[in-house]
Ligand code: SF4
Ligand code: SF4
């Protein structure tokens with residue numbers, strides 16, 4: 001079929017939404033409630049566009065393009081509508097960007113700036129929503145920063161399959177609530193979906209801004225699924241784990257361990273000296289002493305009972321390279337295939 005976007009004729013297959021075709025052809029349409037991995041709803045109205053012959057603008061995220069459509073994505077009228085949408089989102093929004101963990105990577109903050117809104121014009125005399133405990137202690141919930149886009153609710157339902165969250169009440173009192181907290185598995189899909197600072201992390205709160213962090217894509221070592229994730233490093237410290245929609249075999253999703261289980265990396269409780277078991281306890285030893293002891297013991301066992309009497313168990317908390325070397329050692333130096341890894345759960 002043939003459609004026209006901002007004066008450019010485009011040939012495209014049938015069945016895609018206006019937003020998808022626009023994106024594929026390099027036209028930027030702002031969105032807040034939209035995520036590729038979620039069923040589109042048109043909740044936030046940021047993606048409105050004009051279509052020739054239609055009296056009212058339509059939401060691009062959930063309107064299928066049809067043959068012959070003539071679409072305008074950035075007219076003065078459209079920009080004015082988006083500006084009003086943003087102003088309504090700012091009603092009683094606390095604007096605490098300096099202390100908000102999302103500052104610098106918040107879609108609302110970016111759009112408000114882009115659309116030239118200089119102050120929160122509309123305010124309503126209503127008590128601020130109270131901070132309430134969320135369904136998991138890994139996440140903090142700031143209801144006054146919520147823009148009611150429902151991404152968290154849909155991510156919990158459509159990605160995690162848990163249906164913990166829902167919208168309660170109406171009007172200015174409407175809020176997201178963990179209505180079935182007992183079903184929460186602390187996966188953090190809701191957190192990853194939130195485009196603003198309404199849901200923030202407890203583990204990494206206020207440890208560094210996006211522009212200070214180096215994001216390194218790596219693979220989670222906790223289990224054999226091998227999810228891709230990004231470690232965020234600030235001044236040589238791992239401050240949090242993020243993902244990108246569509247990234248890796250996991251398509252940007254994670255479980256509680258991959259997303260929140262990284263504090264062991266910098267834990268002061270990590271062993272940094274070898275320990276030798278003696279008299280029912282452990283005593284610290286030098287590397288030389290421990291390695292000499294271990295070599296002698298392994299040789300003794302191998303000579304007496306054969307290499308298959310020895311087995312190696314590697315750790316997910318070691319690096320890929322360390323695990324590779326360890327299996328090489330067990331196979332080549334010891335001479336057995338008895339090697340396993342706790343990531344093969
Ligand atoms: S959610 Fe965004 S706009 Fe709101 S306080 Fe946080 S950074 Fe600022
Ligand atoms: S952490 Fe996971 S299960 Fe819990 S509310 Fe969020 S998405 Fe749902």
Ligand code: SF4
Nearest residue numbers: 146147149150152194
């Ligand atoms: S908590 Fe975040 S994701 Fe959920 S509705 Fe509010 S702004 Fe949207």
